[in-house]
Amino acid sequence: MLLIDCPYCGKRPELEFSYGGQAHLARPSRPSELDDQAWAEFLYMRTNTKGVYAERWRHARGCGRFFNALRDTTTDHFLAFYKTGETRPTCPAAAAVTGAAPSGLAGERTP
Amino acid sequence: MSRQSFSGLSLIWRSFSKHASWQKQWRKATPKARYDAIIVGGGGHGLGAAYYLAKEHGLTNIAVLEKGWIGGGNTGRNTTIIRSNYLFNESAALYDHSVKLWENLSQVLNYNVMFSPRGVMMLAHTVHDIQVFKRHVHANRCNGVDNEWLEPEQAKEFCPPLNIKDNIRYPVLGAALQRRGGTARHDAVAWGYARAADALGVDIIENCEVTGIRRDAGGAVEAVETSRGVIQTRKVGVSAAGHSSVIMAMAGVHVPLESYPLQALVSEPVKPIFPCVVMSNTIHAYISQSDKGELVIGAGTDAYTSYTQRGALHVNTHTLDAICELFPNFRRLRMMRNWGGIVDVTPDRSPIIAKTPVPGLYLNCGWGTGGFKATPGAAHVFAWTIARDQPHPINAPFTIERFRDGYLIDEAAAAAVAH
Ligand SMILES: Cc1cc2nc3c(=O)[nH]c(=O)nc-3n(C[C@H](O)[C@H](O)[C@H](O)COP(=O)(O)OP(=O)(O)OC[C@H]3O[C@@H](n4cnc5c(N)ncnc54)[C@H](O)[C@@H]3O)c2cc1C
Ligand SMILES: [Zn+2]
Numbered sequence: 001m002l003l004i005d006c007p008y009c010g011k012r013p014e015l016e017f018s019y020g021g022q023a024h025l026a027r028p029s030r031p032s033e034l035d036d037q038a039w040a041e042f043l044y045m046r047t048n049t050k051g052v053y054a055e056r057w058r059h060a061r062g063c064g065r066f067f068n069a070l071r072d073t074t075t076d077h078f079l080a081f082y083k084t085g086e087t088r089p090t091c092p093a094a095a096a097v098t099g100a101a102p103s104g105l106a107g108e109r110t111p
Numbered sequence: 112m113s114r115q116s117f118s119g120l121s122l123i124w125r126s127f128s129k130h131a132s133w134q135k136q137w138r139k140a141t142p143k144a145r146y147d148a149i150i151v152g153g154g155g156h157g158l159g160a161a162y163y164l165a166k167e168h169g170l171t172n173i174a175v176l177e178k179g180w181i182g183g184g185n186t187g188r189n190t191t192i193i194r195s196n197y198l199f200n201e202s203a204a205l206y207d208h209s210v211k212l213w214e215n216l217s218q219v220l221n222y223n224v225m226f227s228p229r230g231v232m233m234l235a236h237t238v239h240d241i242q243v244f245k246r247h248v249h250a251n252r253c254n255g256v257d258n259e260w261l262e263p264e265q266a267k268e269f270c271p272p273l274n275i276k277d278n279i280r281y282p283v284l285g286a287a288l289q290r291r292g293g294t295a296r297h298d299a300v301a302w303g304y305a306r307a308a309d310a311l312g313v314d315i316i317e318n319c320e321v322t323g324i325r326r327d328a329g330g331a332v333e334a335v336e337t338s339r340g341v342i343q344t345r346k347v348g349v350s351a352a353g354h355s356s357v358i359m360a361m362a363g364v365h366v367p368l369e370s371y372p373l374q375a376l377v378s379e380p381v382k383p384i385f386p387c388v389v390m391s392n393t394i395h396a397y398i399s400q401s402d403k404g405e406l407v408i409g410a411g412t413d414a415y416t417s418y419t420q421r422g423a424l425h426v427n428t429h430t431l432d433a434i435c436e437l438f439p440n441f442r443r444l445r446m447m448r449n450w451g452g453i454v455d456v457t458p459d460r461s462p463i464i465a466k467t468p469v470p471g472l473y474l475n476c477g478w479g480t481g482g483f484k485a486t487p488g489a490a491h492v493f494a495w496t497i498a499r500d501q502p503h504p505i506n507a508p509f510t511i512e513r514f515r516d517g518y519l520i521d522e523a524a525a526a527a528v529a530h
Contacts, residue, residue: 001423002415015425019414021369040515044367044458048356050418073370073417 005081006059007067020056022046023068024088050074054088114310116221136306140314142339146174148346148497149335151321151358153177154186155297156475156482157350158304158315159490160497162220165311167491168498173313175305176337178320182301185352186483188452190375190397190409192388193484194231194292196251196258201508201520202461203254208505209488210291216487222303224295225402231292232261232270234391234437236281244287251289261286270387272438279436281394294388294399300486324362324472332362332471348473348497353418353453355476362469366476367514368455371412372422373480376449378441380404389437396433406441408434412454412480422451454479459513461520464493464506473497474511 002014028034028042047053053073058066070079070089080089115121115134125132148164150157153175164170175181193213195206212219213226235241244260251258263275266286275283305315316339323336324347334343349358353370385400390409397409410430413422427449435442457463457477462485464475475493478485492503502510513519 001425014414014423017414021416036515036517040367041365044514045365046367046369048369048416050354050357050370053416055415071415074419076415076417076419 002076002078004057004069005078006057006062006065007081007083008063008065009059012059012062016059016061017057018060020058020066023054023056052079052091056084117223136302137309137315140174140309140316142174142176142316142319142337142342143172143314145343146172146314147344148173148348149342149344150175150348150350151335152184152349152351152354153181153301153305153315153317154184154350154352155182155300155304155486156186156352156478156490156493157348158301158308159486160348160350160475160493161313161315162304162308162311163491163494164498165308165313168494170498171312174342175308175313175315176319176321176335176342177315177317178338180317181305181315182298185373185452185454185478186301186486187297188375188450189297189483190399190407191294191297191483192231192292192390192397192399192409192481193226193228193295194289195256195484196231196233196247196287196289196292197522198247198250199520199522200254202522203251203256204505205462205488205492205509206485207254207256207488208491209485212487212491213295213484216295216300216303220303220307222299222306224299224303226293226295228291228293229387229399230269230288230290231388231390232266233287234266234283234389234393235285235287236283236391236393238284240393241285244285248287256289257291258287258289261288270385270389272385272440273389274437274439281433281436283437292388294401295483296402297483300483304490321358321361324358326362326469330469332469346471346473346497348475348493350475350493352476352478352482353455355455355474359467359472359474362467362472364467364469364472364474366463366474366511367458368477369416370418370453370455371415372417372419372451373412373454374410374422374426374449374451376408376410376427376446377401377405378408378444379447381406381444384440391433391437394433394437395430396437397430398434398438405447406444408446410449412456418453420451420453456480458523459519459521460523462489462509463511464489464496465502465510466496466500467511 195210320338325334327333356368388399390397395411456479462477492506495503
């Protein structure tokens, strides 16, 4: 189970959260101008990154708020947590915020 | 090398030489400079495709490249449930094509894949389940796929360990049974296809990771880069399960896939106690008993995408809660091992078996939590697609473009985590 650091409430077990998928996907501002391919990209295509991935979490059984996280999908090690609307931290800065590692995984990855 | 054939007689015969005379089942091939076609991924799907390419399409100068060992991906990690009672016509045709190939696979490959059609029973726990399952039963019958509705007492008769009392959180309200469904031996499927393909001249190359796909000026595939050097080829078939999107990105192709951990676990071995396969999508429990005696239990996917091949413990305990309610006899069994695989999930929970926008690049992926059952059928139509550069009628609907054109094959409603 992951240990997730809600920017509003602090570190809580994964069970309190629901997953929101890839972060920073903006709904098209002029929907009627999109063709089918552009809609398919927006609705269905995800980067499915193997490596550092920006994703949304929601503290569903806590404060209820959405926020973003950077996680390395090859280790499940979190690199940063940040509020919705904030820009994605760059990786060196992200490494400094090495928040929660799933227990037993600490040290498996040099940040 | 003359092919040794497997039979009861050969087993007895070789016992006279203390079984020392058996040969290796396939060669350890080293990569050639050029092949007519390359399959990326040595799971059941990739090895099967290589076999059918050689057997039915005469393409024998081909190779399967596997980054680890064959069958070490989801093929060797799954709970082996085989069935074909899917809702839509497209799916029923694809999965039933596969079940029919399973029925003779041991004979065709001269390899005991231990296909055991012991019946797969899906439990209904809510009014919605009942309606959906009955709809499946009718839709399946229209497609010539067997599936029947059982009342709780009939379900218990078919599977005596089942608890049908109404004092549990989600009582059993009925079940849909596909008698032709069952299980098979996962490793044997990979090994059987590998051996049969090797006998036809296919090179099976382990410890060979594909790291790049080279394209010519016209954009068509011309070579693959691997951890064992560059190999020329004009046709590449990708069957890499959880890593499919990573490999397609090497050729600049976006696919609608997300990769999630999916877990399974086995109990200590016990005497035969469980006669069939039982699955419950509603409370996330999948169970059968292996010939070794272990109860084989499938759990759910984790909430998040990952490539770690492990998942969280609470996902397993959630499934065990359900198992203990449904089968109180198993409460005191100890679990021996658990593990995870990385499954590639599409938005409509149906696979992609298709040509891609890149000439010479073909894709078989998106099998998610339930592609073991499809191994022979998918491999068969994928080989056809690669050999003829056009889809077989059975896989024609399973394109990437269906997500753009709106022709989804939406098996998600009933099969969100179903195997
Ligand atoms: C826990 C679990 C339970 C399951 N239960 C069931 C079930 O009951 N019934 C069912 O029908 N299905 C089930 N499935 C799904 C099923 O296992 C898969 O859909 C199916 O086995 C996929 O087969 P494959 O050959 O496509 O993939 P795999 O067997 O995963 O083969 C893909 C191969 O590609 C290789 N590869 C990846 N990247 C590269 C690269 N760059 N270069 C070279 N090789 C590469 C991998 O190492 C791997 O061996 C389950 C899966 C899991 C994880
Ligand atoms: Zn919170």
